[in-house]
Amino acid sequence: MIRMPYALTAASALALSLAAPAFAQDAPASKDGDPIVVTAHSAIGDFGIDLTARDTTAKPGDDFERFASGAWIDRTEIPGDRASVGSFNDLREDVTTQMNGLIKAAPASSKPGALYHSFMDQKTLERVGLAPLKRDLAQVDAITDKAGMARYMGETDGQFGLALFNTYVDVDPEHPDRSVLNVVQGGLGLPEKDYYLNARFAPQRAAYVDYLKRSFKAIGEPDPAAAAAKVMEFETYIAQLSWDVADRRNIDKTNNPYSTAELKAYAPEFAWDAYFAGLGVPAQDKMIVNENTAVQRLAKLFAATPLETLKLWEKFHVTDQASPYLTKKMVDSRFQFTKTLSGVSTLRERWKRGVDQVNASLGELVGQDYVEKYFPPKSKAMMEDLVKNLKLAMADRIKANGWMSEATKDAALAKLDNTLVMVGYPDKWRDYSALQIKPDNLYANVVAASKFNSAYELAKLGKPVDRKLWLMSPQTVNAYNGGQLNEIVFPAAILQPPFFDPAADPAVNYGAIGVVIGHEISHSFDDQGRKIDAEGRIRDWWTPEDAKRFNAEADEFGKQYAAFEVVPGAHINPDLTMGENIADFAGLNVALDAYHRSLGGKEAPVIDGLTGDQRFFLGYAQVWRSKAREDSLRNQVATDPHSPARYRTIAPLRNLDAWYAAFGVKPGDAMYIPPEKRVRIW
Numbered sequence: 001m002i003r004m005p006y007a008l009t010a011a012s013a014l015a016l017s018l019a020a021p022a023f024a025q026d027a028p029a030s031k032d033g034d035p036i037v038v039t040a041h042s043a044i045g046d047f048g049i050d051l052t053a054r055d056t057t058a059k060p061g062d063d064f065e066r067f068a069s070g071a072w073i074d075r076t077e078i079p080g081d082r083a084s085v086g087s088f089n090d091l092r093e094d095v096t097t098q099m100n101g102l103i104k105a106a107p108a109s110s111k112p113g114a115l116y117h118s119f120m121d122q123k124t125l126e127r128v129g130l131a132p133l134k135r136d137l138a139q140v141d142a143i144t145d146k147a148g149m150a151r152y153m154g155e156t157d158g159q160f161g162l163a164l165f166n167t168y169v170d171v172d173p174e175h176p177d178r179s180v181l182n183v184v185q186g187g188l189g190l191p192e193k194d195y196y197l198n199a200r201f202a203p204q205r206a207a208y209v210d211y212l213k214r215s216f217k218a219i220g221e222p223d224p225a226a227a228a229a230k231v232m233e234f235e236t237y238i239a240q241l242s243w244d245v246a247d248r249r250n251i252d253k254t255n256n257p258y259s260t261a262e263l264k265a266y267a268p269e270f271a272w273d274a275y276f277a278g279l280g281v282p283a284q285d286k287m288i289v290n291e292n293t294a295v296q297r298l299a300k301l302f303a304a305t306p307l308e309t310l311k312l313w314e315k316f317h318v319t320d321q322a323s324p325y326l327t328k329k330m331v332d333s334r335f336q337f338t339k340t341l342s343g344v345s346t347l348r349e350r351w352k353r354g355v356d357q358v359n360a361s362l363g364e365l366v367g368q369d370y371v372e373k374y375f376p377p378k379s380k381a382m383m384e385d386l387v388k389n390l391k392l393a394m395a396d397r398i399k400a401n402g403w404m405s406e407a408t409k410d411a412a413l414a415k416l417d418n419t420l421v422m423v424g425y426p427d428k429w430r431d432y433s434a435l436q437i438k439p440d441n442l443y444a445n446v447v448a449a450s451k452f453n454s455a456y457e458l459a460k461l462g463k464p465v466d467r468k469l470w471l472m473s474p475q476t477v478n479a480y481n482g483g484q485l486n487e488i489v490f491p492a493a494i495l496q497p498p499f500f501d502p503a504a505d506p507a508v509n510y511g512a513i514g515v516v517i518g519h520e521i522s523h524s525f526d527d528q529g530r531k532i533d534a535e536g537r538i539r540d541w542w543t544p545e546d547a548k549r550f551n552a553e554a555d556e557f558g559k560q561y562a563a564f565e566v567v568p569g570a571h572i573n574p575d576l577t578m579g580e581n582i583a584d585f586a587g588l589n590v591a592l593d594a595y596h597r598s599l600g601g602k603e604a605p606v607i608d609g610l611t612g613d614q615r616f617f618l619g620y621a622q623v624w625r626s627k628a629r630e631d632s633l634r635n636q637v638a639t640d641p642h643s644p645a646r647y648r649t650i651a652p653l654r655n656l657d658a659w660y661a662a663f664g665v666k667p668g669d670a671m672y673i674p675p676e677k678r679v680r681i682w
Helices: 064-075 088-104 111-120 124-127 131-141 146-155 199-218 224-241 260-266 273-280 290-306 307-325 330-343 350-359 363-374 377-399 405-416 441-459 506-525 546-562 574-598 612-623 630-639 643-653 656-661
Strands: 085-086 165-171 179-185 288-289 422-423 487-491 565-569 626-628
Touching: 064 612, 064 643, 085 088, 088 111, 088 506, 088 574, 088 612, 088 626, 111 350, 111 363, 111 441, 131 288, 131 307, 131 441, 146 273, 146 290, 146 307, 165 441, 179 290, 199 307, 199 330, 199 630, 199 656, 224 290, 224 307, 260 273, 260 565, 307 330, 307 441, 330 630, 350 441, 377 405, 377 422, 377 487, 377 574, 377 612, 405 506, 441 574, 487 506, 506 574, 506 612, 546 574, 546 643, 546 656, 565 630, 574 612, 574 643, 612 643, 612 656, 626 630, 626 643
Parallel strands: 179 288, 422 487
Antiparallel strands: 085 626, 165 179
């Protein structure tokens, strides 16, 4: 299990120099009002904006999402196998197609070719049936005591099954040059504790119980209904004892150091020695127990739960996680449940699932081929220049901050200066030579790859931190801020239309990838990132007065988001989404500053009747255009630190003075907030 970086749900990309705009047009606005079009051939429209997507009957100040993308929303249908559609989702599908071509062209004897072939060989899977699964289940049946169960949880880390506690290796909060083991709560089969405890998720609970029954019947459990009831009861207890999802992102609450001996004394009811022996981790002088009080309570639950219940729980999760690699009947049974979490009606095509599996198992190995074909060196250089320029814009905004003291400004600038930027792909690729993949054994291949990748992560323990290692593969459509690693990373896959188009208008590119870059930079100064200093230590480097002013603004910002009811009965949780919300708002501010700076004191041309600032905001809104199913939105509100795309579009803009000026938004408009009540974070 790898560390979880600050990441966008959907990021954007561009390459543009502030000092000498690479894609600027010299043409002035026409005096008679005729539209000016960019002569280069952009991928979207004449200059990067999909003018046909707009609903020009909507007032920008009433609903800017409708104004920017209303016609697209009205005419777009969500495919049966997708929970949502939008710029991010569509690009991910495009990358899947690109990767499919690369993987199918790989030699059958290569690791990608062999893994893909084993995934697509449905006849062999049907012939083999559940035989490999039953061998794993026999190991669970052979467990005779609680210590054996704890050891099994450790031994199968990264393989099929579930553990009451999960581990990953991360940066030491006090010594950022060192790695340290983290222990976190686990044990749930549904996405979050609310799915067990909240009435609005009753349909998903019912579907889960039905799936439990089908799974136990498939593996020959004598009384599937009774077994399902025991597992559901056990997981409901786990949910009741677990931390809320918002608390789990709070550094102040999760930074809990323990030695192995101290953890054993704190939560003695769990067989820690057996667990760590199975995991292959020796006694530690220091580890971080994230949700410490939940871990303590779960240890007591482990001791109080009959071994047979624990074995049923483990057997189900081995079956559940193995099902995608078994017979069609097992795949379909699992989908019958999982579709209730997202609202989809159709199982994703097998070839797409095969590509996903190769990407997950052999990320950087196939990423090399992706970069070679789809990411030219000039894109990397241009993107690196752009990030440098956005960092300069962020520095200017820090210096001009009216509520921050000089001491805190100096510390913030030092952190910004020390931020490592990585674009496209790693400087050094991972070595996969020790991983064995066979073309005729999917089950064994998935287990082998999972063990290989789990061992890769655990091998970081006790070694100096390497800031150059990537947490995403190059073909990932995303971006992230590495938290304590103090780095921002932009994989190659996101650096293409609609997020980055060399032929598009600079204003559009700044509104797309420019905002994403600003978003990732500003994560270093959001409600959690601000607790990490320039060297990656977790400490409060703000003056108390600055922190008080920041928190006051953040609280007001949170109240705005809490008022949004995404679907009936489900409001945005500002404590869960605060970091991403702040990063969206700061990213807009920084990218707009950078765009203005790129103009070199000149007026931006008017294109198709749109000013530069109008194109900037339309570019931003169209990058985030989305249409999602209700079940998917409920899942996102309950589990995801990112607000749904609609609110990432409209909520930050309501606090941006330049947006009001660009579109003439006035009192009485639905999105209007009086100037004195607009939030001024960054």
